[in-house]
Amino acid sequence: MNKHIIALAASARSVGRSSAHIPVRPLAALLLALAAPAAFADGDAAAGKQIATNVCAACHNLNGISNKGQDPQPPILAGQYKDYIVQALHQYQKNQRKAPVMNAMAAPLSEKDIQDVAEYFSGLPGPLGTLPKGGE
Numbered sequence: 001m002n003k004h005i006i007a008l009a010a011s012a013r014s015v016g017r018s019s020a021h022i023p024v025r026p027l028a029a030l031l032l033a034l035a036a037p038a039a040f041a042d043g044d045a046a047a048g049k050q051i052a053t054n055v056c057a058a059c060h061n062l063n064g065i066s067n068k069g070q071d072p073q074p075p076i077l078a079g080q081y082k083d084y085i086v087q088a089l090h091q092y093q094k095n096q097r098k099a100p101v102m103n104a105m106a107a108p109l110s111e112k113d114i115q116d117v118a119e120y121f122s123g124l125p126g127p128l129g130t131l132p133k134g135g136e
């Protein structure tokens with residue numbers, strides 16, 4: 001997607017050479033600005049592992065297979081969809097999902113931290129991929 005946006009910006013610039021009526025520079029700047037968050041959205045699993053080591057591992061373990069027998073029970077994060085983890089952390093931050101432990105854990109995370117830690121946990125092998133068949 002990035003490539004398309006950059007190509008658009010480039011073609012907007014060349015159109016500008018032939019026509020003086022289009023304000024090319026602001027348009028190109030806007031398109032480049034739109035391209036930036038797409039690159040950012042990928043997440044850095046190594047940085048995420050550092051956050052997991054320092055904070056999350058206490059309950060979710062570094063391998064994402066959470067400790068058993070805690071109350072409340074921390075869910076398994078290994079292999080969870082990245083988007084799901086990102087959304088859950090956003091909801092905890094905004095208090096849209098209430099769980100005092102996780103509301104406190106999510107509060108100090110930056111948007112980059114959320115992307116990174118989600119990248120890390122979603123990439124781990126875990127049992128969440130083997131869901132039981134419906135009705136069983």
Ligand code: HEC
Pocket residue numbers: 051052055056057058059060072073074075076077084085086088089097098099101102105106117
């Ligand atoms: C003190 C224990 C503890 C720590 C530390 C902790 N968590 Fe949690 N986490 C929990 C518990 C308990 C829940 C279940 C809360 C609920 O019912 O919503 C949970 C839920 C979650 C969920 C929702 C998962 C799902 O299946 O819905 C995510 C995502 C999550 N934690 C990520 C993290 C991340 C990332 C960190 C580190 C920044 C972290 N947690 C640190 C205890 C912890």
